[in-house]
Amino acid sequence: MSTSYSPFRDGPWRHLGDRDVWHSLTVSALAVALTGGLLWVWFVLRTLVLAQRAPLAPATAQTLLLFGKRLAGEAIDADYAARIERVRSLLAGRPYALLLLGGRTGAGLSEAAAALARLREQGLPADANVRCEDASTDTLENLRNARDLLGGAAATPVALVSNRYHLPRCLLLARSLGFDAQIVAAEPRLRWTPALLARIALEASYCLWFDIGRRWARLIGHRRMVDRVT
Template identity: 70%
Template sequence: MTALAVVLSGGLLWLYVFLRTVHLARVAPLRPRAAATLLLFGKRLDAGAIDADYVARLSRALALVREGPYALLLLGGHTGAGLSEAAAALQWLQQHGLPTEADVRCEDASTDTLENLRNARDLLGPDAAERIALVSSRYHLPRCLMLARSLGLDAEIVAAEPRLRGNASLLVRLVLEASYCLWLGVGRRWAQLIGHQRMVDRVT
């Protein structure tokens, strides 16, 4: 269905989503405007180790918690043997000066961004009605925001990196993220149109 929508639009639909993805990634701020709770997205561990992208996310969250007061929810389950992404994140934060009084919780039962957010919503309980800040890599934030809003969360985005740096690897990531956002958006609207409640429930 997504491919048909792209063809019928002459590719303009995909181009619009791609440009919007790039724009959001570029303008994402470095601190929340109104949120009191930070949701830090995990990243697949490399043989149990945290990579540079994940370090950037963790460093941003740590700087914000030190400025505080922010509650911090670490997201990310097991994507291999050893520690979960959330547990590895907590370990890193503790090794790098996480304040002892910081309000930190872990969500380690999920394996993808949608599950991250759905489980976070359950863990937050009544607090899920309050504004939250999604902390992640710039290329990942448009998808995070789209999914959060589809789940009914009042969310804003916070970038891990100081700025969007242009390189071939980043361009590939932005293309993939834009394609995912397009697939998700078209799929959800199509499911709503045909009354396929099971498909709609997956992202709400």
Template identity: 50%
Template sequence: MHTCERTMSGLLKPLRRGVWRYLGDRDILAAALVTLLAVIGTLGLLYVVHLVRTWRLARHAPAQAGHRGTLLVFGRRLVEGRPEADFIARLERARRDALDGRADRVFLLGGSADGGPSEAEAGQHWLRQGDWPSGVPVTLEQLSVDSLENLRHARELLRDDGGPLPPVWLVTSRYHLARCMYLATRLGFDASPLAAEDRLRITRRYIVRLAMEAGYIMWIDTGLRWAALTGNRRVVARVT
């Protein structure tokens, strides 16, 4: 019995985070249907527009913070409780900018979807294995399991300090920057992109990731526009 439960838990694990978490929500499914109809109605042009925007930001985003500020480092799903390659690149970017005096403080974003160590905890452990400037505090945000929750909880932590939200740098993989920037703008951040990689990689994996991200952003944007048009405050409130 226990073996069966563990097997089922393992099969369902990918469905506890990311876009799959919302497939039981009628509003989200309605947004997906409206998005599909919009893509068909525009003969795919709607998706192409989002893909081009995603590609441009991924290509042109800076790999070094232009001024000193707060860094929000996005986590990524752990592999056997440890950061994988994309997450390590994000952490290394934060380390370099902190050592170069370009970070006032750093927030590591990411909770746990399976009861193990959070992404933020794993990230902090990785950072502690190398150099880190003593004057740059690291704060862990461990309640979120997707990019929207990352930013919502980070906003709460920043507001706990009192005063307006400070300008922030969003530290993540190039393929992920467009979605994070879109959500951060919706949530009221004064945000700038900071790419984990020195340059955009033209590989099959990266092209697939960019294509998926463009689809996610199109889904979110179209769904929010539809919600505003139909007066669905519940959906709009999620990203404000």
């Protein structure tokens, strides 16, 4: 059995055989076409605004959810390092509960375990309230598993910590799953680069697909599709 990462087994392409995915993609594409692309433009602008305005600390949340990011071997890239550093700085100010999210996409460490190792290198207190969720491979699974682990605490405010471009999707999914969620940005500010704009466009497309697919499923009473996103 191969233990290396495969996009067809571990990544988003693994859903291509799922009829509900094709159903929601088709409806979303039709919605974009019928609005002459304006619906997609609105989602891009909304994603940009949320990404730019994301605060650097939670308003009321006592629990931090740190989203993992795919490792290069067992190495943490710059985006993931920024997420971990934001959590470290928050924990230095007050004793938040921390849930590290992210499973394995290969044979090495899970994303959650890699973040925990980095935090310990940076002086994480031995008595810190930290748990790991390392059974997930995407953002929706991150949040579903987090909801299970938190139990009743999932109904209290939680702070979603990630890169600015990723936060709009995190917030949309978290609220769909019933979280009282706030967002916290890893980076001090949004850096306007071609790569960032490409990420914003991709994230806006994810958000459009999820939101329109969910609304359509509710409209037609498709219970299975609704259950998968709530």
